Structure formats: C-alpha cells, structure tokens
Amino acid sequence: MPAGLNRALLTLAGAVVAVLLAIAICSVAIIVAGGEPLAALTALFDFGESARAQSNSIAVFLNRAVPLFIAGLAVAVGFRMNLFNIGVEGQYRIAAVCAAYVGSTFTAPAPIQITVIILVAALVGGLYALIPAVMKVTRGVNEVIATIMLNYIAINLSSFLVRGPFAGQRAEGELNVTTPKLPESAMFPDLNFLFEGFGMLPPTRNGGLWGFIVVAIVLGVLVWVVLERTRFGFNIKASGLNGPAALASGVNPKTMVISAMVLSGAIAGLIGLPEILGDRGAFNSNFTAGLGFLGIAVALLGRNKPVGIAIAALLFAFLDRAQGALQFAGIPPAVITIIQGAIVLLVVVANEVTGRFARRLEERRAAQQLGRNTPVEVTA
Amino acid sequence: MLGKRFSSVALGSVAGVLLMAVAACGGGGGGTTASQEPTGAASSEAPKSDLKVGLAFDVGGRGDKSFNDAAYAGLEKAQTDLSAEIKELSPASDGSNRGDLLRQLADAGFNPIIGVGFAYAEDIKKAAEEYPDIQFAVVDSASNAPNVTGLLFAEEQGSYLAGVAAATKSESGHVGFVGGVESDLIKKFEAGFVAGVKSVKADAKIDVKYLTPDGDFSGFKAPDKGKVAAEKMYQDGADIVYHASGDSGLGVFQAASAAKKKAIGVDSDQRQTVKETELQSVIMTSMLKRVDVGVFEFIKAFQGGAKGGSNVTYDLKVDGVGLSTTGGEIDDIKDKLDAAKKDIVDGKITVPAKP
Numbered sequence: 001m002p003a004g005l006n007r008a009l010l011t012l013a014g015a016v017v018a019v020l021l022a023i024a025i026c027s028v029a030i031i032v033a034g035g036e037p038l039a040a041l042t043a044l045f046d047f048g049e050s051a052r053a054q055s056n057s058i059a060v061f062l063n064r065a066v067p068l069f070i071a072g073l074a075v076a077v078g079f080r081m082n083l084f085n086i087g088v089e090g091q092y093r094i095a096a097v098c099a100a101y102v103g104s105t106f107t108a109p110a111p112i113q114i115t116v117i118i119l120v121a122a123l124v125g126g127l128y129a130l131i132p133a134v135m136k137v138t139r140g141v142n143e144v145i146a147t148i149m150l151n152y153i154a155i156n157l158s159s160f161l162v163r164g165p166f167a168g169q170r171a172e173g174e175l176n177v178t179t180p181k182l183p184e185s186a187m188f189p190d191l192n193f194l195f196e197g198f199g200m201l202p203p204t205r206n207g208g209l210w211g212f213i214v215v216a217i218v219l220g221v222l223v224w225v226v227l228e229r230t231r232f233g234f235n236i237k238a239s240g241l242n243g244p245a246a247l248a249s250g251v252n253p254k255t256m257v258i259s260a261m262v263l264s265g266a267i268a269g270l271i272g273l274p275e276i277l278g279d280r281g282a283f284n285s286n287f288t289a290g291l292g293f294l295g296i297a298v299a300l301l302g303r304n305k306p307v308g309i310a311i312a313a314l315l316f317a318f319l320d321r322a323q324g325a326l327q328f329a330g331i332p333p334a335v336i337t338i339i340q341g342a343i344v345l346l347v348v349v350a351n352e353v354t355g356r357f358a359r360r361l362e363e364r365r366a367a368q369q370l371g372r373n374t375p376v377e378v379t380a
Numbered sequence: 381m382l383g384k385r386f387s388s389v390a391l392g393s394v395a396g397v398l399l400m401a402v403a404a405c406g407g408g409g410g411g412t413t414a415s416q417e418p419t420g421a422a423s424s425e426a427p428k429s430d431l432k433v434g435l436a437f438d439v440g441g442r443g444d445k446s447f448n449d450a451a452y453a454g455l456e457k458a459q460t461d462l463s464a465e466i467k468e469l470s471p472a473s474d475g476s477n478r479g480d481l482l483r484q485l486a487d488a489g490f491n492p493i494i495g496v497g498f499a500y501a502e503d504i505k506k507a508a509e510e511y512p513d514i515q516f517a518v519v520d521s522a523s524n525a526p527n528v529t530g531l532l533f534a535e536e537q538g539s540y541l542a543g544v545a546a547a548t549k550s551e552s553g554h555v556g557f558v559g560g561v562e563s564d565l566i567k568k569f570e571a572g573f574v575a576g577v578k579s580v581k582a583d584a585k586i587d588v589k590y591l592t593p594d595g596d597f598s599g600f601k602a603p604d605k606g607k608v609a610a611e612k613m614y615q616d617g618a619d620i621v622y623h624a625s626g627d628s629g630l631g632v633f634q635a636a637s638a639a640k641k642k643a644i645g646v647d648s649d650q651r652q653t654v655k656e657t658e659l660q661s662v663i664m665t666s667m668l669k670r671v672d673v674g675v676f677e678f679i680k681a682f683q684g685g686a687k688g689g690s691n692v693t694y695d696l697k698v699d700g701v702g703l704s705t706t707g708g709e710i711d712d713i714k715d716k717l718d719a720a721k722k723d724i725v726d727g728k729i730t731v732p733a734k735p
Contacts, residue, residue, distance in 0.1 A: 048484070048487055048488075052487060053484070053487035056480075056483055056484075056487065060480050064476070155596075159593060159596040160595075162595050163595040171522070171524065174501055174521065174524075175498040175501070175520070175521065175565050176499065176501060176502060177594055177595040204483070204510040280502070284502070285499070285595050286475065286502055286503070288475070288476040290473075290474045291474075320472065320476075320477070321480075323471075323472050323477055323481075324477065324480060324481050324484040325484075327467075327468075327469045327470065328467065328469075328484070328488065333470060333472070336472075337473075
C-alpha cells in the first residue's frame with residue numbers, strides 16, 4: 001500500500017475513533033445528568049417532522065456552518081506558518097460593525113453594494129491584523145499576547161461604535177442597539193430555490209439558506225489554491241515548518257509574517273457578513289459573538305486544510321443545530337458543548353497517535369526494503 | 381436493567397403519542413401535527429388540554445435564580461392552573477439560535493410562544509411575521525407586530541420602594557446602585573431607586589456604577605465585575621447596595637457578605653433563590669419584578685381569546701413589581717413602604733423612568 005494512502009486511512013480511522021469516543025464520553029455525562037443517551041443521539045438526527053421544520057433545520061445547519069468555516073480558514077492561514085492569530089475574534093467584530101455601517105451609508109445596485117461591503121470588511125479585518133504583525137516584526141512582540149489584547153480593544157470598540165458614532169434609529173421601547181438598516185440591495189440573495197429544486201418547502205428561518213455560502217465555498221477554493229499551489233503558499237508552509245531553512249532559501253520572514261497575518265485578518269473580516277447580509281441587515285446587539293474562538297477549534301479539527309475545515313465546520317454546525325431538538329427530548333443542551341470539546345481534544349490526540357503509528361510503519365517498511373532488521377530513521 | 385429502561389421508554393412514548401393524538405383531535409386549533417420527540421413526553425406532564433405554551437429563555441437559561449426562573453414560575457403556574465402543556469428552551473451561550481428556538485416551538489405546534497428578554501425583540505418580530513397564526517409575547521420589550529404582545533414592567537416604581545427601604549435602613553446615609561448594562565431598561569431601575577432614596581434623605585450619597593456600556597450585555601453575567609464594583613462602594617462607606625445586574629448580582633452579595641453590609645436583590649426573591657446560605661442573610665429585600673405574573677396573565681388572556689399588537693405594563697397597581705419580605709428585615713418599615721406605594725398607585729408621586 002502506498003505510504004500516502006496508508007497515512008490518509010490512518011488519519012480517517014483516528015478521526016472516526018475520536019468522534020465515537022467523544023460520543024461515549026458524552027453518553028456518560030448524559031446518564032449522570034439523568035438523561036437517555038439514545039434519546040440524545042436520536043435528537044441529533046431529528047430534523048423535525050413537518051416539511052417546513054425539516055427545511056428550516058437544514059437551513060439552520062448550513063447557515064451555522066458558513067461563518068464557522070470562514071473562521072476556521074482565517075485561523076488556519078496563520079497556523080500554517082506557526083502564527084497563532086487568536087485575534088480572529090476581534091478582527092471579525094470590528095470588521096463587521098464597520099462594514100455594516102459603511103454599507104448603510106449609500107445605495108448602489110446589489111452586486112456593487114455587496115462587493116463594497118465585502119471589501120470593506122476584508123480591509124478592516126486585514127488592517128486590524130496588521131497591528132500585531134507590525135508589532136511582531138519590528139519589536140518582536142509575541143502575536144498571541146498582542147492579538148488577545150487587541151481582542152479586548154476590538155470588542156469594546158465595536159460595542160462603542162454601535163451605540164455611538166455608528167448608531168442607527170431605534171424603535172420606541174427597543175433596547176437593542178444597532179447600526180442603521182442596510183438598504184435592500186445589500187441583502188445577499190438567498191438560495192431557497194435549491195430546496196424547491198429538491199421538492200422541499202423553502203425554509204423561512206433566518207431569511208432562508210444564506211447565499212453567502214457561495215462566497216464561502218469560493219473563498220475555500222481560493223485559500224486552497226493559494227496555500228497549496230502558489231509560491232506564496234509554499235513560502236508560508238516553509239516558514240512555518242522551518243524558519244531558518246526558509247530564510248536560507250531566500251524567504252523574507254518579516255514579509256511572510258505580515259502577509260500571512262493580514263491575509264488571515266482579511267478572511268476573518270468576512271465571518272460576520274453571512275449573518276448581517278443574510279438575516280439581520282445590520283450589526284446589532286444580537287450579533288453572534290465568539291465565532292473567532294470557535295474558529296480555532298474548527299481549524300484544529302480540520303488540520304488547517306480547507307477540506308478538513310469544511311468537514312469540521314459542518315460537524316460543529318450539525319451539533320449546534322441540535323440544541324433545540326435536545327431540549328425537546330429533555331436533555332440539557334450543554335451536552336453539545338461537551339461533545340464539541342471532547343471531539344477537539346480527542347482528534348488532536350488521535351492525530352498525534354496516528355502520526356506516530358504511521359511513522360513507525362514507514363520505518364519498518366523502509367527497513368524491510370533495505371533487507372535489514374534494524375529500523376532506519378526515515379523522516380516522514 | 382437496560383431492557384427495563386428501554387421498555388419504560390417505549391411505554392412512555394406510546395402513552396405520549398396517544399395522549400398527543402387525543403389532544404390534536406380534541407383541539408380545534410390542533411391542525412399542526414404534534415411533532416414533539418416521543419421521549420419528550422416523559423419529561424413534560426401529560427397534556428390535559430390543547431393549550432400548548434412554548435417559552436424561550438434569555439441567555440443564561442433556567443437556573444439563573446432570577447429573571448428566567450421567574451418566567452418559568454409563571455409557565456409552571458399555567459401548567460397547573462390552566463393544565464397547559466409546556467415546553468421551555470434555552471438558547472446557546474452565544475445566543476445565536478434565539479430565532480431558531482422560536483421557530484422550532486412554532487413548528488412543533490406551540491401557541492402561544494413567549495420570548496423572555498428584550499434580546500428577543502428582533503427575532504420575535506421575524507418569527508411573528510412568518511407565523512401569523514401564532515400569538516407571541518416578549519418580556520421587557522414593546523410589541524412590534526400585530527400578533528406580538530409586549531410584557532412590560534414599571535421597574536422604576538419597584539425600585540423607588542427599594543430606594544425608600546435602603547434610605548430608611550441605611551445608617552451612614554450612603555447607598556449604592558450596581559447596574560448590569562447601561563441600557564435604558566436598567567436606567568429605569570437607577571432612576572426609581574435614586575428618587576426613592578432622595579424622597580427619604582434628600583442629602584443621601586448614592587454611588588452608581590454600571591458594569592458594561594449599552595450594547596455590551598456581558599455585564600449581566602459578570603459576578604467578578606459586580607463584586608469589584610460593590611466592594612468599592614462598601615469601602616467608600618455605603619452600607620446598602622441595590623443591584624440590577626442579573627447573574628452579576630451574586631458578586632454584589634459576595635462583596636456585601638465580606639463587608640458585613642447589606643444588599644438588595646432584583647427580579648426574584650433572591651433571599652430564597654440564592655443557593656449559598658451565607659449570602660442569603662445579606663439580602664435585605666429584593667425588588668420583585670413579577671415576570672411570573674406577566675407570563676401567567678398573558679397565557680390566561682390568550683386562553684380568553686386576547687390578541688397581540690399592544691403592550692401590557694405591570695406596575696405597582698397590579699403588583700407587577702414590589703418588594704419581597706423574606707427574612708423580615710423590612711417588616712418594621714412596612715407602614716412607610718405601604719404609604720409610598722399608595723402614593724404611587726394614587727398618582728401622588730410620579731416616579732421618573734430616566735435618571
């Protein structure tokens with residue numbers, strides 16, 4: 001069997017075992033909480049009984065996966081070169097509030113309006129990530145510390161902006177603060193026709209299936225091409241794997257830090273847009289927070305590869321969707337958080353174990369081919 | 381053991397399905413299929429009527445010993461008094477699935493559906509438009525659609541009484557107010573409290589601290605911040621601190637306990653609901669916001685055929701707000717409080733809703 005296939009199969013097996021173990025751990029937690037593990041499992045796959053409930057559930061599931069996927073991509077770009085961009089959280093919030101505000105200040109034909117909003121979001125996210133990057137290359141400030149601190153600034157700055165300079169009209173008695181409503185042309189067209197294509201009822205939920213999923217897919221392909229098929233992507237990987245070696249072969253580490261960080265931040269800037277352009281039409285107090293941190297888990301789970309991140313995002317979204325269904329079955333929804341946490345931990349462990357196992361297999365194979373019994377060191 | 385459990389589940393679900401089928405046939409409005417998980421029947425009481433009430437909590441969910449639990453008390457009352465079938469759901473910690481929960485309840489045939497907390501305003505509006513045949517209610521927010529009832533409370537009136545109690549009981553003439561989030565809602569608490577204190581001691585010193593600015597709702601679940609804010613007030617000489625800060629109030633009570641001073645709780649009778657026994661004794665009284673009354677009265681009105689599109693305000697007149705007396709610490713000033721209450725009810729005192 002070729003070594004690559006061998007390794008891929010091992011990784012897959014490791015992931016499956018990790019997921020199964022996570023479910024087993026959760027079953028224990030559910031039993032302790034006085035619930036039925038079987039009922040919980042059923043609830044995970046319970047998409048509702050009426051046709052409308054089912055299409056709504058599918059839309060919720062996919063809609064949740066989109067921002068998680070983008071967040072995972074943003075984190076992964078940094079991870080690829082050992083840059084821990086913990087600042088995705090702050091970058092996407094500040095980008096979202098700025099993009100929502102800028103988008104509300106003018107009205108243009110939909111394609112232009114939406115493109116401008118997306119560009120503003122990417123620009124703001126990228127610029128905000130530039131700060132820790134510049135601090136790192138000029139003063140040697142650790143990007144983990146810098147981005148964590150910048151998160152606090154961004155979170156508070158964005159809540160200041162939404163109630164201060166960027167505040168929009170509030171209805172009488174309305175307590176939620178919000179930016180001005182986006183014009184109709186800024187709303188991303190939904191993909192509800194897909195449901196009709198499958199002979200299902202279109203979902204009503206949260207504006208239906210968000211069209212931004214298309215942007216996310218395109219973004220995923222682009223990131224894959226950039227990381228795997230361009231010199232820039234190679235440089236990123238090389239700097240991450242072995243900085244001094246990359247430097248020796250002519251890669252400027254400072255440029256790489258800045259460009260990887262800015263790229264990561266620019267992608268992070270888009271995380272909030274599916275929700276704003278698909279459903280809310282403004283940045284308000286109900287804007288979903290915490291996606292940047294979830295992105296770290298998603299990227300870890302997806303092993304920093306776009307396809308893996310997509311699978312991880314879908315898995316997280318699938319679990320998140322069941323929060324309501326679980327409560328209908330009388331099981332505390334915190335179970336979902338336990339499953340997610342257990343999966344991430346176990347997958348990281350499984351990756352390490354399968355990695356070592358694969359290396360040992362490789363060594364043995366090499367040793368056999370060399371016709372000797374003593375194992376030979378082979379870097380995998 | 382395992383087999384036993386399975387059979388009990390099977391029995392439970394068969395019974396549940398049968399009962400639900402009966403309920404669906406009997407009810408005129410039971411056109412929607414009962415799509416509740418069969419096993420769910422085990423957790424909720426057997427439905428005795430076709431009244432199916434759904435309730436979606438604010439972030440924090442059940443067990444916050446305050447706002448959400450008060451709403452649940454009203455729901456439970458509807459279950460026993462109106463023999464309603466009830467279902468309550470808590471949102472994810474990031475609150476991203478509020479709208480989703482409302483629609484799941486609607487899809488499962490629940491009507492009416494109640495959203496607890498003003499954060500639901502936007503999601504209720506959308507859900508109400510998508511499900512025009514279902515009646516919704518939202519606690520702490522104004523009605524914004526023809527089938528939405530806004531359940532509002534005159535927090536400033538209850539807070540006024542809390543202010544009167546604090547000023548009368550304070551020995552140093554120095555009290556404090558800890559607000560969770562500097563929103564218009566919490567400012568109502570502050571305004572009423574300050575007016576109440578000043579009505580007793582015009583020269584009283586009142587420390588006011590908000591934990592987070594408007595729009596940043598973390599102030600409702602930051603006991604650490606509440607503790608720091610209250611500690612400062614007690615150190616500066618305040619001897620009673622009133623909090624309107626949700627879960628953060630626990631920090632206020634801890635600070636009061638450490639400083640051997642008093643605190644005033646909010647929303648529920650916190651002397652009863654706080655789990656830590658050493659903290660119970662510091663809670664002189666609590667400003668009750670009878671979310672339970674609001675929820676129950678709404679369900680009752682719905683059963684009587686009431687339709688949404690308007691607001692209902694629960695004030696002192698209908699005992700929608702008030703002070704708790706557990707512990708008996710304010711029994712000696714009861715006359716004074718009753719007089720203040722009467723003046724407000726009679727309109728002799730108009731409590732400001734803005735500081």
